[in-house]
Amino acid sequence: DSGVTQTPKHLITATGQRVTLRCSPRSGDLSVYWYQQSLDQGLQFLIHYYNGEERAKGNILERFSAQQFPDLHSELNLSSLELGDSALYFCASSGGTGRETQYFGPGTRLLVL
Amino acid sequence: QKEVEQDPGPLSVPEGAIVSLNCTYSNSAFQYFMWYRQYSRKGPELLMYTYSSGNKEDGRFTAQVDKSSKYISLFIRDSQPSDSATYLCAIYEGGGNKLTFGTGTQLKVEL
Numbered sequence: 001d002s003g004v005t006q007t008p009k010h011l012i013t014a015t016g017q018r019v020t021l022r023c024s025p026r027s028g029d030l031s032v033y034w035y036q037q038s039l040d041q042g043l044q045f046l047i048h049y050y051n052g053e054e055r056a057k058g059n060i061l062e063r064f065s066a067q068q069f070p071d072l073h074s075e076l077n078l079s080s081l082e083l084g085d086s087a088l089y090f091c092a093s094s095g096g097t098g099r100e101t102q103y104f105g106p107g108t109r110l111l112v113l
Numbered sequence: 114q115k116e117v118e119q120d121p122g123p124l125s126v127p128e129g130a131i132v133s134l135n136c137t138y139s140n141s142a143f144q145y146f147m148w149y150r151q152y153s154r155k156g157p158e159l160l161m162y163t164y165s166s167g168n169k170e171d172g173r174f175t176a177q178v179d180k181s182s183k184y185i186s187l188f189i190r191d192s193q194p195s196d197s198a199t200y201l202c203a204i205y206e207g208g209g210n211k212l213t214f215g216t217g218t219q220l221k222v223e224l
Binding site for chain 2: 033
């Protein structure tokens with residue numbers, strides 16, 4: 001158990017809908033990272049927050065957004081969902097701003113029908 | 114060209130074999146090198162972390178980095194069926210403040 005929690009574990013929704021994925025980092029970790037893992041693209045970095053502020057953006061679509069709250073938990077919002085958004089979404093946390101090792105949560109499996 | 118290239122496998126070996134997993138990368142700015150193990154339907158877990166050329170050993174696992182060739186390897190000695198998983202190399206570029214992952218190599222260790 002990495003200490004990172006993610007909810008929900010599974011999510012099934014329809015195209016065009018909006019969903020919110022939630023992540024709680026390990027106790028004391030200030031950084032939260034979001035990744036998308038699909039069969040054809042592998043593990044893709046989406047976005048990094050440190051202590052409430054956005055630090056880096058990767059291949060994140062404009063339909064996706066994230067935020068980190070004062071209690072350090074983070075939410076990833078996915079809107080106008082398309083079939084191709086079906087994937088595993090992982091959250092990871094680390095103590096600092098990136099060089100430190102990242103610890104991954106169990107992931108949320110999203111299926112868009 | 115992808116920033117990090119990794120053979121997806123699958124790689125099937127008998128129990129007890131020595132396994133060699135490899136990645137190449139293109140950006141010489143990459144500074145830190147990691148190997149993650151991911152079991153099916155689980156989150157990746159960190160196995161090894163190194164930032165210099167050379168070898169780093171931890172139990173049955175040895176990570177090797179050759180910065181001049183932009184080549185990293187993970188060796189698993191005395192492989193066990195419990196080692197069956199996907200192994201992902203990951204490289205950290207300090208300036209970009211992000212980890213770049215290889216696509217992963219699927220390993221199966223058979224009895």
